[in-house]
Amino acid sequence: MPGPLDHLNLELCDAAPDAVIVVDPDGIIHYANQLAATMFALGREELVGRPVEVLVDEEIRERHAGHRSRFQRKPHARPMGNGLVLHGRRATGDRFPVEISLSPLAANDGSTFIMAAIRDVTDRVRSEVQLRTVQAELAMSEERDRIARDLHDTIIQQLFAIGMTLQSLAGNFTDEQHIERLDWAVDELDRTIHEVRSVIFGLQAPRGKGGLRSQIMFLAHEARRTLGFEPRVRFVGLVDTAVSDNVAEQVVLAAREALANVVRHANPNQVSVGVSVNDGRVRLVVADDGAGIAPDAVRGHGLRNLDERAEVLGGVCTIETAVGAGTTVTWDVPTA
Numbered sequence: 001m002p003g004p005l006d007h008l009n010l011e012l013c014d015a016a017p018d019a020v021i022v023v024d025p026d027g028i029i030h031y032a033n034q035l036a037a038t039m040f041a042l043g044r045e046e047l048v049g050r051p052v053e054v055l056v057d058e059e060i061r062e063r064h065a066g067h068r069s070r071f072q073r074k075p076h077a078r079p080m081g082n083g084l085v086l087h088g089r090r091a092t093g094d095r096f097p098v099e100i101s102l103s104p105l106a107a108n109d110g111s112t113f114i115m116a117a118i119r120d121v122t123d124r125v126r127s128e129v130q131l132r133t134v135q136a137e138l139a140m141s142e143e144r145d146r147i148a149r150d151l152h153d154t155i156i157q158q159l160f161a162i163g164m165t166l167q168s169l170a171g172n173f174t175d176e177q178h179i180e181r182l183d184w185a186v187d188e189l190d191r192t193i194h195e196v197r198s199v200i201f202g203l204q205a206p207r208g209k210g211g212l213r214s215q216i217m218f219l220a221h222e223a224r225r226t227l228g229f230e231p232r233v234r235f236v237g238l239v240d241t242a243v244s245d246n247v248a249e250q251v252v253l254a255a256r257e258a259l260a261n262v263v264r265h266a267n268p269n270q271v272s273v274g275v276s277v278n279d280g281r282v283r284l285v286v287a288d289d290g291a292g293i294a295p296d297a298v299r300g301h302g303l304r305n306l307d308e309r310a311e312v313l314g315g316v317c318t319i320e321t322a323v324g325a326g327t328t329v330t331w332d333v334p335t336a
Contacts, residue, residue, distance in 0.1 A: 008105065010022065010031050010033075013031070013033040014033045014034055014035075016033060016035070016117065018035065018117040018118055018119045019032075019033065019035040019036035019038075019039045019040075019117070019118040019119070019120075020032070020033045020035070020036060020115065020116070020117055020118070021033075021036050021047065021052065021055075021115075021116050021118070022105060022113050022114070022115050022116075023052045023068075023113060023114045023115075023116065024107075024111070024113050025072055025111050025112060025113070027051050027052050027053065027065060027068055028049065028050070028051060028052070029047050029048055029049065029050050029051075029052055030048065030113065031048065032044050032047040032048060036118065039088070039090070039118065039120055040055055040088065040089075040090050040091060041090040041091040041092050041094075042091045046091075052064075052068070052116075053065055054089075055088055055089060056087070056088065056089055057087065057089050057095065068114075071102065071114065072112065072114070075102075075104035075112050075114065076104065077101070077102065077103045077104070078101070078102055079099070079100070079101050079102075086098050086099070086100060088118065088120075096120055096122050097120075097121050097122055097125045098118050098119060098120060098121060099118075099119045099121050100116050100117070100118050100119075101116070101117045102114055102115070102116055103115045103117075148200045148225075151196055151199065151200050152197075152200055152225065152226075155196055156193055156196055156197070159189055159192060159193050159196070160193070162189060163186050163189040163190065163193075166182055166185055166186050166189070167182075167186055169182060194263070194264060194265075194267070195264065197226040197263050197264075200225065200226050211239070211240035211248075212239050212240055212243055212248040212251060212252065212275065213235055213239050213240050213275075215248075215252045216233060216235075216251075216252065216255055216273060216275055217233060219252070219255055219256055219259060219273075220233045220259075220273055223259050223262075223263065223271070226263045227262070227263060227268070227271060229270075229271075231259070231271035231272055231273050232270075232271070232272040232273070233272070233273045233274070234272070234273075234274045234275075235274075235275050235276070236274070236275075236276035236277070236278070237276050237277030237278055238277050239275055239276075239277055239282075242277045242282075242335050243277060243282050243335045243336075244335060244336040247282065247313060247333060247334070247335055247336060250309055250313060250333070251275065251282060251284055251331070251333075253309065254284055254306055254309055254310070254317075254331045255273060255275075255284055255286065257305050257306055257309075258284070258286035258306065258329045258331070259271070259273070259286060261303065261329075262286065262288045262290065262327075265290070265291065265293075266288045266290025266291050266292075266326070266327065267290050267291055268288035268289050268290030268291075268326065269289055269290075270288065270289045271286070271287070271288045271289075272285075272286070272287050272288075273285070273286050274286075274287075277335060280334060280335050280336075281315075281332055281333065281334055281335060282332075282333060282334075282335050283330065283331070283332045284329075284330070284331040284332075285328065285329070285330050285331075286328070286329045286331075287326065287327070287328040287329075288326050288327055288328075289325070289326040290326050290327065291323070291324065291326075292321045292322050292323040292324055292325050292326055292327055293319070293321040293323070293327055294323055303319065306329065306331060309331075310331055310332070310333055313333040313334065314333065314334055315331070315332050315333025315334060316332055316333075317329065317330070317331045317332075318330045318332075
């Protein structure tokens with residue numbers, strides 16, 4: 001007895017670029033091309049005779065059957081699930097995003113079958129997610145840059161102006177107590193300016209990863225805006241090829257932390273940054289000729305971060321300092 005679809009040459013669907021299945025009015029699969037079998041991790045003979053709902057998640061099977069019935073009452077060629085993220089389900093249980101186009105097929109018994117062309121869009125969805133992530137990061141970076149510019153061009157300039165006004169008033173006072181209070185206010189403004197500069201530096205995160213060398217160069221270049229000069233940078237060894245990605249990321253974070261400490265506390269005239277690779281280790285050295293750290297000073301959050309980052313990677317962080325003679329931070333960890 002001829003089948004209801006014998007008048008159609010469905011074997012041509014094996015050449016289609018998408019998975020193709022044909023479903024009868026009761027939702028039973030009558031045909032599946034080889035790509036459909038591969039996509040759903042079942043043999044073609046295993047797919048044929050099964051309800052089409054086995055190809056979707058259990059929690060939506062009843063709903064899917066309702067959608068299918070409504071389509072059956074008024075069949076027409078159209079994409080399925082416009083504006084929705086649809087998922088197929090392999091025999092292994094894995095879910096994957098799909099696009100589905102539906103077309104009615106007239107059977108020789110007068111009934112209407114449904115042909116579904118199914119495309120796995122995992123790569124496209126992943127790319128869209130990555131694109132949205134990049135766009136969000138770019139928007140955040142632009143907002144951080146705007147805030148940094150506003151702080152530098154407006155707030156710092158206003159603080160400078162206030163400080164200069166207070167200093168100009170000092171000559172109008174002879175009372176020692178008033179002069180001391182003015183000096184204290186000017187000193188506090190100066191400390192506030194240094195703190196704002198450190199915030200600006202923290203906002204200026206590197207854009208794009210690039211190699212370790214380019215990221216360190218970017219940090220040094222950005223530090224110029226807050227230090228008033230650009231630190232000297234020196235590289236030794238295979239900086240971009242011998243250091244693993246996760247270690248390189250930590251080196252950059254350590255360099256940012258060390259430079260932020262310089263901006264916040266040192267008030268230096270010179271700063272240098274060195275990165276060297278030798279015998280399976282990468283060494284970061286950030287040195288300045290600034291105020292130094294007093295022997296009884298409590299290590300702040302930034303220096304503790306440097307210690308902890310090095311320790312996690314099986315390395316060490318050492319600090320050499322003298323009051324009025326600057327500070328040298330050496331951060332040494334394995335390259336991988």
